[in-house]
Structures are given as C-alpha cells and as structure tokens.
Amino acid sequence: MDIKKLPEGTIxxxxxxxxxxxxxxxxxxxxxxxHELARNLHLTPEQVRRDMMLIGHSGSHKNGYNIxxxxxxxxxxxxxxxxxNVAVFGLGNLGQAIVRYxxxxxxxxxxxxxxxxxxxxxxxxxxxxxCYHIKDLKRIIKExxxxxxxxxxxxxxxxxxxxxxxxxxxTGIMNFTPVPLKLPEGVFLEEYDILTSLxxxxxxxxx
Amino acid sequence: MDIKKLPEGTIxxxxxxxxxxxxxxxxxxxxxxxHELARNLHLTPEQVRRDMMLIGHSGSHKNGYNIxxxxxxxxxxxxxxxxxNVAVFGLGNLGQAIVRYxxxxxxxxxxxxxxxxxxxxxxxxxxxxxCYHIKDLKRIIKExxxxxxxxxxxxxxxxxxxxxxxxxxxTGIMNFTPVPLKLPEGVFLEEYDILTSLxxxxxxxxx
DNA sequence: TAGATTGTTAATCGATTAACAATC
DNA sequence: TAGATTGTTAATCGATTAACAATC
Numbered sequence: 001m002d003i004k005k006l007p008e009g010t011i012x013x014x015x016x017x018x019x020x021x022x023x024x025x026x027x028x029x030x031x032x033x034x035h036e037l038a039r040n041l042h043l044t045p046e047q048v049r050r051d052m053m054l055i056g057h058s059g060s061h062k063n064g065y066n067i068x069x070x071x072x073x074x075x076x077x078x079x080x081x082x083x084x085n086v087a088v089f090g091l092g093n094l095g096q097a098i099v100r101y102x103x104x105x106x107x108x109x110x111x112x113x114x115x116x117x118x119x120x121x122x123x124x125x126x127x128x129x130x131c132y133h134i135k136d137l138k139r140i141i142k143e144x145x146x147x148x149x150x151x152x153x154x155x156x157x158x159x160x161x162x163x164x165x166x167x168x169x170x171t172g173i174m175n176f177t178p179v180p181l182k183l184p185e186g187v188f189l190e191e192y193d194i195l196t197s198l199x200x201x202x203x204x205x206x207x
Numbered sequence: 208m209d210i211k212k213l214p215e216g217t218i219x220x221x222x223x224x225x226x227x228x229x230x231x232x233x234x235x236x237x238x239x240x241x242h243e244l245a246r247n248l249h250l251t252p253e254q255v256r257r258d259m260m261l262i263g264h265s266g267s268h269k270n271g272y273n274i275x276x277x278x279x280x281x282x283x284x285x286x287x288x289x290x291x292n293v294a295v296f297g298l299g300n301l302g303q304a305i306v307r308y309x310x311x312x313x314x315x316x317x318x319x320x321x322x323x324x325x326x327x328x329x330x331x332x333x334x335x336x337x338c339y340h341i342k343d344l345k346r347i348i349k350e351x352x353x354x355x356x357x358x359x360x361x362x363x364x365x366x367x368x369x370x371x372x373x374x375x376x377x378t379g380i381m382n383f384t385p386v387p388l389k390l391p392e393g394v395f396l397e398e399y400d401i402l403t404s405l406x407x408x409x410x411x412x413x414x
Numbered sequence: 415t416a417g418a419t420t421g422t423t424a425a426t427c428g429a430t431t432a433a434c435a436a437t438c
Numbered sequence: 439t440a441g442a443t444t445g446t447t448a449a450t451c452g453a454t455t456a457a458c459a460a461t462c
Contacts, residue, residue, distance in 0.1 A: 004411065007453065011410050015403040019385065033419070041387050045419090046455065053421060061419050061462040084409045093304035098401060100300065105385075105402055109409060148409055172412030174405055178226065178312075180248050188411040190404055194305060195312055196222040197397055198381055202291045202316060202355055203218050204211065204395040205379030214429065240443070252443090253431065260445060268438040268443050419462080426455070437444075 003077060010051050011078060016041055017051070018074045021067050022106055033064035079108045085145050087113040087170075089161065090152035091121050091131060094176060098150055099127055112144045134161070141168040148172045155179040210284060217258050218285060223248050224258070225281045228274050229313055240271035282315075292319040292352050294377075296368065297359035298328050298338060301383060305357055306334055319351045341368070348375040355379045362386040 020040050025032055034045040034052070052059065057073045059065035086102065086109050088095045099111050114131040116122060122133050132140050140146070149170045151158055158177040163184075165173065172188040175181050183189050227247050232239055241252040241259070259266065264280045266272035293309065293316050295302050302321065309318050321338040323329060329340050339347050347353070356377045358365055365384040372380065373394045382388050382398040390396050 008407060008411075009453070011407050012400075012403050015406040016387070016400070019402070035419085042389055044455075046457095049420060050422085050454085059420060061421095061460085063462095064419075078406055078410050080410070084412075086405070086409075093300045093307065097300035097304060101401060102405070107402060107406065109402075109405055147412060148405070150405070172408040174408050180223070182249055186413060188408055188413065190408045192399065192404060193219075193223065194308060195226070195314060196219050197399060198293070198309070198316055198355070198357070199222040199285055199314065200215060200218050201379040201381050201395055201397045202293075203285050203287070204215075205291075205354055205377075206393060206395065216429070242443085251431075253433095256444060257430085257446085266444060268436085268445095270438095271443075417462105419460105421460080422458090424455105424457075427453090429451090429453100431448105431450070433446100433448075435444105435446090438442090 003080065006054055006077075010054055013041070013043065013047070013051055014055070014074050014078050017048075018071055018078070019105075021071050025067055029067065031063040031066055032070075034059070036064070075108075083108050083110055084147050085110050085112040086148045086150060087111070087115060087137075087141065087144075087146045088129075088150045088152065089115045089134070089137075089165070090154075091116045091118070091126060092152060094152040095150075096126065098152065099129060103127055109148070112146060113140050115140075137165060138168045141165070141170060146170060148174065150174045150176070152176045210287065213261055213284075217261055220248070220250065220254070220258055221262065221281050221285050224255075225278055225285070226312075228278050232274055236274065238270040238273055239277075241266070243271070286315045290315050290317055291354050292317050293355045293357060294318070294320040294322060294344075294348065294351075294353045295336075295357045295359065296322045296341070296344075296372070297361075298323045298325070298333060299359060301359040302357075303333065305359065306336060310334055316355070319353060320347050322347075344372060345375045348372070348377060353377060355381065357381045357383065359383045 017037060034048040038045045038048045055073060055077050057070060088099055088111055091114050102109055102111050111129050114126055114129050115134045115137055116131055117134050121131050124131060147170060149165045153161060155177045158179045159181060162173060162181045166183050166187045175191040178193055181189060224244060241255040245252045245255045262280060262284050264277060295306055295318055298321050306318050309316055318336050321333055321336050322341045322344055323338055324341050328338050331338060354377060356372045360368060362384045365386045366388055369380060369388045369390060373390050379395040385400055387398060388396060
C-alpha cells in the first residue's frame, strides 16, 4: 500500500508507540503484547494491532511483538527519508521550548536554523543552533536543506512569512501562530492553536 | 440540546470564529457571510452554517450574520460558566509562553497561579502571577478556585502530579508533557504532544 | 487440549459534505 | 423575478470498534 495513505491517527500513534518503547520498555524487556502497549497509551489492543497490520508488522501469538524489531519497523515507516532538517521561526519562549525539546528527545528531526528579527538574538547561537535574520531565510533554507518550518512568530505577519517560506522550498509547516494559513499545494500544513485547546478544555470541564 | 454534546470540532471552530471576529472584523464592519468567515479560517461555508445551526444562531438571508450578536452568542456557549481560573504547572519556556499568551489574548481564561519546584522561581511573580511550590498545590487550588490545570512539567513525574491535581478538584487538564495520562472519571483531559505533531509533519511532507 | 494472543474482515459511529428548499 | 444566501436534512466518508477465525 502507499505509505502516505496511512491515516494521520496511525502516524501519530506510531510516533507515540516508538517513544514509549524507546523510553520505558527497551531496557528491561524484549517483547510486548498489544494490550500492554495499549494500556500505556490508553488505547485499545485492537487499535494497536490494527496499526501493526497497516504498517505490515507481525508479532507472535506467544510473545507479542519484539520491541527492537517494532521500533525498527516504525522508524522505517515514519522516518522514511532519514534525517530531516528543521528551522524554527521566532525565538520567543515557545521557539526556545521547541528547540530544547527537539534536542532532548530521541528523534530524527534536527533543528538546523533559527530565525528571528531581534538583533540581540541574531548571530548568537541558541543551544548551539545558529540564529539568523528572517530576511535571509531563502538563502539559509537552501544552504542547509531545511525541509520543515516551525512557526512561533507573532500572528501579524505569519501569513506572508509562511508564503515566503513555502516558496523557499520547505515541504512541511507546523504553524503555532493563531493565524490560519493558506498555502500552495504540495506543502503539508499542521496547525495547532493553544488558546483554542484551552478554551475547549474549559468548555468540556464539568462544573 | 445538551450543550455538552456539541462535537469537539465545533467547539474548536467556535473558538476560532470568535477570535477571528474580534480580531479582524469587529472594527470595520457589522455583518459577515458564512463564506467570508469560512474563507478566513479555510473551512467551507456549509460547515460554518452547520455550526451556527448547532448553537442555535441565525443570520439573515440578506446580510449574513451580525458580528456583534454572533460573538455574544459564541461567548454564551463556550464561556458558559463565565471566567475560568487556570493554573500553569512548570515555569520553563513553555509555561512562560502560555502565561504570556493567555494574558495577551482576549479570553475568559485567567492564569491565577503558577507552580514550579525551582526555588529561584517560587515566590517571585511572573507577569504579575504568583508562583508557588508544587507541594502547596492542594491548598492554592482550593483557595483560588482553580478549574483548569496546564501541565508543562518534565514528563517524569507528570502522572503522579496529575492525579494529585485531579484530586485537588480541578475539572480539566491540558497535558503538554509527553506522558499520556490516565485520570479518574469526570476530569476532562486534552493532550498535545509537540514531538508527535512534528514527526507527523515530517512524514507527510513530500519530497 | 485450553487459554491467550494475533491478524483481519465486517459493523458501527460520528463528523463532514452535499443537496436543496426556504427566504430575502 | 433572478440571484444570493441561510437553514436543515440526507448521503458520504473514514476512522474506530467489534467480532471472530487462525495460531501458538
């Protein structure tokens, strides 16, 4: 099957399976059952098995899934193109949090550049990552082969910026600004709006 | 209809409609058509109208929706219990970003307390919000009538902490730690995992 | 064998989308 | 009236869940 046809939910769960396996399980056991993995992530065993089926991974009736093999398989699927270079736009609190987070975790995403407009931040590395002025984005994106852009800018000029970034050859944009983006075809866009999430929690939280 | 039965997607869009209307539109026009609102948020006009129907809001065939009335109606629905007090757990970069963000935006969510374990942060207000030691959470949550907890702690002790927080009477938890939580019934839980989102973008981003 | 687990098909569910009547 | 828009029901779609045969 075409791997890009995998449901988004499956990809998200694969990411979580892998993290769970590499973080907790790898060190003290070899195999894991679908119901154990499910319990850790608060899913059902059926859903775990279905995801395994979708990526063509098999376990054994006796011992469940071999952890090392499963991690390997998941990595083949979700890191299919190997290491991916990422740029973070905006080095405010959120931008800093993301750079730090990506360096801490075991992942094939490398933050290779940071962009900002504040002269005090530009040309000083942050956690060893160089910080450039936003006006240089086209050049740097090409030079460093940046594939993914993470937007943590203020909303005002997010849209124009995103179009420029897309034009520079980035193929995926993660948008944390409150402004919904409309991008050209071929750029995968994921948006996350913190305030909307919090308002949703406030709404559904019972009295 | 029972308002709590509204689909999560509808609640999320309502939050975005309102922000869009209060941010861009309110100042220079009185009415808006479903297709205009849809275009702004990259939805279809049908979906906008359906959401209006679900919350029982009507427009006019001639002028579409009155912006002021619509904002009022949305606020009635999603802020149904008026102001909601929020506590942020963990004053790292992400915690700081969220406190600042909630203060900037027009919302009925008030950050009333911050919790951390770092003695350098405790008892010093951050953006005028008091910061307490995590061991005092029960007392402070009760005193300040905190309803929503936002977790930006390191993952390690997130789960135990969440259980304590739930026990203290919070009714909604927004979990930004990488650890999936299992909470008692009656606490609404929303989880967001930055790394999973980024890995998803990397996966779907075309070569 | 009995019990537990995997793998896979079929059924369910709910949200989105399409269609269209009603209205201005 | 013609054209544009709203309001609402019906159809579609896709993900999740249930069911169960196959296997160890």
